[in-house]
Amino acid sequence: MFSEHLYYSYLETGILGKNLKYLPKTESTSKIIWDLVSSNNATEGMASITDDQTLGKGRRGNKWFSLPNSSLTFSILLYPNFSIEKLGLISLVAGIGCVEGIIKSTEIKTKLKWPNDIIYQNSKLGGVLAECHKIKNKNVVVLGIGINVNEKLNDFPTYLQHSATSLRHISGKKYKREVILAEIINHLEKSINSESTIIEKWKSYCSHLNTDVKFHYGNRLLNGRFVDLNKQGHALVKINGDIQTFSTGEIQI
Ligand code: BTN
Numbered sequence: 001m002f003s004e005h006l007y008y009s010y011l012e013t014g015i016l017g018k019n020l021k022y023l024p025k026t027e028s029t030s031k032i033i034w035d036l037v038s039s040n041n042a043t044e045g046m047a048s049i050t051d052d053q054t055l056g057k058g059r060r061g062n063k064w065f066s067l068p069n070s071s072l073t074f075s076i077l078l079y080p081n082f083s084i085e086k087l088g089l090i091s092l093v094a095g096i097g098c099v100e101g102i103i104k105s106t107e108i109k110t111k112l113k114w115p116n117d118i119i120y121q122n123s124k125l126g127g128v129l130a131e132c133h134k135i136k137n138k139n140v141v142v143l144g145i146g147i148n149v150n151e152k153l154n155d156f157p158t159y160l161q162h163s164a165t166s167l168r169h170i171s172g173k174k175y176k177r178e179v180i181l182a183e184i185i186n187h188l189e190k191s192i193n194s195e196s197t198i199i200e201k202w203k204s205y206c207s208h209l210n211t212d213v214k215f216h217y218g219n220r221l222l223n224g225r226f227v228d229l230n231k232q233g234h235a236l237v238k239i240n241g242d243i244q245t246f247s248t249g250e251i252q253i
Protein backbone atom coordinates (compact mmCIF):
# COMPACT_ATOMS: atom_id res chain seq x y z
CA MET A 1 0.00 0.00 0.00
CA PHE A 2 1.41 3.33 -1.09
CA SER A 3 0.83 6.43 1.06
CA GLU A 4 0.18 9.47 -1.10
CA HIS A 5 0.33 11.63 2.02
CA LEU A 6 3.88 10.47 2.83
CA TYR A 7 4.96 10.99 -0.80
CA TYR A 8 3.66 14.58 -0.93
CA SER A 9 5.33 15.37 2.38
CA TYR A 10 8.76 14.77 0.74
CA LEU A 11 8.00 16.33 -2.67
CA GLU A 12 9.68 19.73 -3.19
CA THR A 13 9.09 20.42 -6.90
CA GLY A 14 7.48 23.25 -8.83
CA ILE A 15 5.80 21.12 -11.52
CA LEU A 16 6.94 17.49 -11.62
CA GLY A 17 5.03 14.91 -9.63
CA LYS A 18 2.51 17.41 -8.20
CA ASN A 19 -0.34 15.42 -9.69
CA LEU A 20 0.15 11.74 -8.80
CA LYS A 21 -2.26 9.05 -10.02
CA TYR A 22 -2.00 6.11 -7.66
CA LEU A 23 -3.46 2.76 -8.72
CA PRO A 24 -3.19 -0.34 -6.51
CA LYS A 25 -2.88 -2.48 -9.66
CA THR A 26 -2.42 -1.72 -13.34
CA GLU A 27 -0.84 -3.14 -16.50
CA SER A 28 1.76 -0.43 -16.98
CA THR A 29 2.16 3.01 -15.41
CA SER A 30 3.45 4.35 -18.74
CA LYS A 31 0.28 3.14 -20.47
CA ILE A 32 -1.77 5.03 -17.87
CA ILE A 33 -0.02 8.28 -18.79
CA TRP A 34 -0.24 7.69 -22.57
CA ASP A 35 -3.97 6.96 -22.23
CA LEU A 36 -4.44 10.26 -20.38
CA VAL A 37 -2.45 12.03 -23.13
CA SER A 38 -4.68 10.44 -25.80
CA SER A 39 -7.87 11.53 -24.05
CA ASN A 40 -6.54 15.09 -23.49
CA ASN A 41 -6.63 14.62 -19.74
CA ALA A 42 -2.90 14.87 -19.14
CA THR A 43 -1.02 17.75 -17.57
CA GLU A 44 2.70 18.45 -17.61
CA GLY A 45 4.63 16.70 -14.85
CA MET A 46 1.82 14.32 -13.90
CA ALA A 47 2.98 10.95 -12.62
CA SER A 48 1.46 7.52 -12.13
CA ILE A 49 2.44 4.83 -9.66
CA THR A 50 1.17 1.37 -8.88
CA ASP A 51 1.79 -1.26 -6.19
CA ASP A 52 1.32 -4.04 -8.71
CA GLN A 53 2.35 -3.62 -12.34
CA THR A 54 1.17 -6.64 -14.29
CA LEU A 55 2.52 -5.97 -17.80
CA GLY A 56 5.60 -3.78 -17.33
CA LYS A 57 7.44 -2.74 -20.50
CA GLY A 58 11.23 -2.66 -20.63
CA ARG A 59 13.65 -1.34 -23.24
CA ARG A 60 14.17 -3.18 -26.52
CA GLY A 61 10.75 -4.88 -26.26
CA ASN A 62 11.65 -6.69 -23.02
CA LYS A 63 9.18 -7.33 -20.21
CA TRP A 64 9.90 -5.59 -16.91
CA PHE A 65 9.64 -7.70 -13.77
CA SER A 66 8.27 -6.15 -10.59
CA LEU A 67 7.13 -7.60 -7.28
CA PRO A 68 3.83 -6.28 -5.85
CA ASN A 69 4.31 -3.79 -2.96
CA SER A 70 8.12 -4.15 -3.14
CA SER A 71 9.22 -2.62 -6.46
CA LEU A 72 8.97 1.04 -7.34
CA THR A 73 7.25 1.35 -10.72
CA PHE A 74 6.23 4.78 -11.92
CA SER A 75 5.97 7.03 -14.96
CA ILE A 76 6.08 10.76 -15.45
CA LEU A 77 4.99 13.06 -18.28
CA LEU A 78 7.34 15.71 -19.64
CA TYR A 79 6.97 18.34 -22.35
CA PRO A 80 10.69 19.03 -22.80
CA ASN A 81 11.74 22.22 -24.53
CA PHE A 82 15.04 20.62 -25.63
CA SER A 83 15.78 20.82 -29.34
CA ILE A 84 14.85 17.64 -31.18
CA GLU A 85 18.49 16.54 -31.61
CA LYS A 86 19.03 16.84 -27.86
CA LEU A 87 16.00 14.78 -26.82
CA GLY A 88 18.32 11.88 -25.97
CA LEU A 89 19.46 13.97 -23.02
CA ILE A 90 16.09 13.45 -21.37
CA SER A 91 16.79 9.81 -20.79
CA LEU A 92 20.21 10.69 -19.30
CA VAL A 93 18.50 13.16 -16.99
CA ALA A 94 16.25 10.37 -15.76
CA GLY A 95 19.30 8.32 -14.80
CA ILE A 96 20.83 11.29 -12.96
CA GLY A 97 17.56 11.86 -11.07
CA CYS A 98 17.51 8.21 -10.01
CA VAL A 99 21.14 8.13 -8.78
CA GLU A 100 20.74 11.39 -6.84
CA GLY A 101 17.29 10.56 -5.46
CA ILE A 102 18.50 7.15 -4.29
CA ILE A 103 21.56 8.63 -2.54
CA LYS A 104 19.37 11.22 -0.80
CA SER A 105 16.77 8.72 0.40
CA THR A 106 18.95 5.68 1.17
CA GLU A 107 22.62 6.81 1.18
CA ILE A 108 23.31 4.07 -1.37
CA LYS A 109 25.65 5.21 -4.16
CA THR A 110 24.55 3.71 -7.45
CA LYS A 111 26.09 4.14 -10.91
CA LEU A 112 24.80 4.50 -14.46
CA LYS A 113 25.32 2.27 -17.45
CA TRP A 114 24.67 3.92 -20.80
CA PRO A 115 22.09 5.02 -21.63
CA ASN A 116 20.26 4.86 -18.32
CA ASP A 117 20.47 1.61 -16.39
CA ILE A 118 20.89 2.12 -12.66
CA ILE A 119 23.45 -0.31 -11.40
CA TYR A 120 25.25 -1.31 -8.23
CA GLN A 121 28.46 -3.31 -8.48
CA ASN A 122 27.58 -4.50 -11.98
CA SER A 123 24.08 -5.70 -11.02
CA LYS A 124 20.98 -3.97 -12.34
CA LEU A 125 18.99 -2.06 -9.73
CA GLY A 126 16.69 -0.21 -12.10
CA GLY A 127 15.96 0.97 -15.58
CA VAL A 128 14.35 3.77 -17.54
CA LEU A 129 12.11 3.49 -20.57
CA ALA A 130 11.92 6.87 -22.34
CA GLU A 131 9.13 7.07 -24.93
CA CYS A 132 8.72 10.17 -27.10
CA HIS A 133 6.07 11.27 -29.59
CA LYS A 134 5.51 14.52 -31.39
CA ILE A 135 1.88 15.55 -30.79
CA LYS A 136 0.51 18.78 -32.32
CA ASN A 137 4.08 19.98 -32.84
CA LYS A 138 5.00 19.42 -29.18
CA ASN A 139 7.52 16.83 -27.91
CA VAL A 140 5.74 14.59 -25.45
CA VAL A 141 7.91 12.28 -23.36
CA VAL A 142 6.87 9.63 -20.89
CA LEU A 143 9.68 8.43 -18.62
CA GLY A 144 8.87 5.02 -17.15
CA ILE A 145 11.13 4.10 -14.25
CA GLY A 146 11.46 0.81 -12.41
CA ILE A 147 13.63 0.47 -9.27
CA ASN A 148 14.08 -2.72 -7.27
CA VAL A 149 13.52 -1.65 -3.68
CA ASN A 150 12.43 -4.26 -1.13
CA GLU A 151 12.83 -7.51 -3.10
CA LYS A 152 14.96 -10.34 -1.76
CA LEU A 153 17.23 -11.96 -4.34
CA ASN A 154 15.09 -15.08 -4.50
CA ASP A 155 11.99 -12.98 -5.29
CA PHE A 156 13.44 -12.41 -8.77
CA PRO A 157 12.77 -14.99 -11.47
CA THR A 158 15.73 -17.35 -11.94
CA TYR A 159 16.79 -15.72 -15.23
CA LEU A 160 17.36 -12.42 -13.37
CA GLN A 161 18.97 -13.69 -10.18
CA HIS A 162 22.54 -13.39 -11.49
CA SER A 163 22.07 -9.90 -12.92
CA ALA A 164 19.56 -8.04 -10.68
CA THR A 165 19.84 -6.48 -7.26
CA SER A 166 17.62 -4.43 -4.94
CA LEU A 167 18.21 -1.72 -2.35
CA ARG A 168 17.22 -4.21 0.35
CA HIS A 169 19.67 -6.80 -0.96
CA ILE A 170 22.47 -4.18 -0.96
CA SER A 171 21.98 -2.82 2.57
CA GLY A 172 19.80 -5.38 4.36
CA LYS A 173 17.27 -2.60 5.11
CA LYS A 174 13.69 -2.07 3.94
CA TYR A 175 12.76 1.29 2.44
CA LYS A 176 9.68 3.47 1.93
CA ARG A 177 8.97 3.67 -1.80
CA GLU A 178 7.13 6.97 -1.21
CA VAL A 179 10.32 8.72 -0.02
CA ILE A 180 12.46 7.31 -2.82
CA LEU A 181 9.88 8.34 -5.42
CA ALA A 182 9.62 11.90 -4.11
CA GLU A 183 13.42 12.30 -3.95
CA ILE A 184 13.91 10.94 -7.48
CA ILE A 185 11.34 13.41 -8.81
CA ASN A 186 12.90 16.28 -6.80
CA HIS A 187 16.29 15.55 -8.38
CA LEU A 188 14.82 14.94 -11.83
CA GLU A 189 13.34 18.41 -11.83
CA LYS A 190 16.63 19.98 -10.69
CA SER A 191 18.57 18.21 -13.46
CA ILE A 192 16.09 19.09 -16.20
CA ASN A 193 16.41 22.72 -15.24
CA SER A 194 20.21 22.69 -15.51
CA GLU A 195 20.69 21.42 -19.06
CA SER A 196 24.31 22.60 -19.36
CA THR A 197 25.54 20.23 -16.63
CA ILE A 198 23.77 17.04 -17.80
CA ILE A 199 26.64 15.47 -19.74
CA GLU A 200 29.32 16.12 -17.10
CA LYS A 201 27.03 14.91 -14.28
CA TRP A 202 26.08 11.79 -16.17
CA LYS A 203 29.75 11.00 -16.83
CA SER A 204 30.56 11.45 -13.14
CA TYR A 205 28.05 8.69 -12.34
CA CYS A 206 29.04 6.41 -15.23
CA SER A 207 30.33 2.99 -14.22
CA HIS A 208 32.26 2.29 -17.44
CA LEU A 209 33.80 5.56 -18.66
CA ASN A 210 37.23 4.84 -20.22
CA THR A 211 36.87 1.11 -19.76
CA ASP A 212 36.60 -1.73 -22.27
CA VAL A 213 33.02 -2.74 -22.97
CA LYS A 214 31.08 -5.12 -25.11
CA PHE A 215 28.56 -3.16 -27.12
CA HIS A 216 25.39 -4.72 -28.53
CA TYR A 217 24.33 -2.79 -31.60
CA GLY A 218 21.49 -4.33 -33.59
CA ASN A 219 22.56 -7.93 -34.11
CA ARG A 220 26.25 -7.13 -33.70
CA LEU A 221 28.43 -7.51 -30.62
CA LEU A 222 31.31 -5.02 -30.76
CA ASN A 223 34.33 -4.77 -28.46
CA GLY A 224 35.63 -1.30 -27.72
CA ARG A 225 36.46 1.35 -25.16
CA PHE A 226 33.66 3.66 -23.97
CA VAL A 227 35.43 7.02 -24.21
CA ASP A 228 32.84 9.80 -24.01
CA LEU A 229 29.36 11.16 -24.70
CA ASN A 230 28.67 13.76 -27.39
CA LYS A 231 26.43 16.81 -26.84
CA GLN A 232 23.31 14.79 -27.66
CA GLY A 233 24.17 12.12 -25.11
CA HIS A 234 25.20 9.55 -27.74
CA ALA A 235 27.89 7.03 -26.83
CA LEU A 236 31.42 7.45 -28.27
CA VAL A 237 33.10 4.06 -28.43
CA LYS A 238 36.67 3.52 -29.69
CA ILE A 239 36.68 0.41 -31.84
CA ASN A 240 39.91 -0.72 -33.55
CA GLY A 241 41.38 2.77 -33.16
CA ASP A 242 38.33 4.63 -34.59
CA ILE A 243 35.84 6.53 -32.44
CA GLN A 244 32.30 5.58 -33.47
CA THR A 245 29.08 7.29 -32.35
CA PHE A 246 26.00 5.32 -31.28
CA SER A 247 22.56 6.73 -30.49
CA THR A 248 21.18 3.32 -29.48
CA GLY A 249 22.58 0.04 -28.23
CA GLU A 250 23.32 -1.78 -25.03
CA ILE A 251 26.54 -1.94 -23.03
CA GLN A 252 27.63 -5.18 -21.44
CA ILE A 253 30.24 -4.78 -18.71
C1 BTN B 1 14.61 -1.21 -18.88
O1 BTN B 1 14.34 -2.15 -19.65
O2 BTN B 1 15.71 -1.13 -18.34
C2 BTN B 1 13.58 -0.15 -18.59
C3 BTN B 1 12.54 -0.62 -17.64
C4 BTN B 1 11.44 0.39 -17.36
C5 BTN B 1 10.36 -0.20 -16.48
C6 BTN B 1 9.39 0.84 -16.01
S1 BTN B 1 8.44 0.29 -14.64
C7 BTN B 1 7.40 1.67 -14.76
C8 BTN B 1 7.19 1.95 -16.24
N1 BTN B 1 6.06 1.20 -16.73
C9 BTN B 1 6.43 0.30 -17.63
O3 BTN B 1 5.65 -0.47 -18.21
N2 BTN B 1 7.75 0.32 -17.80
C10 BTN B 1 8.38 1.36 -17.01
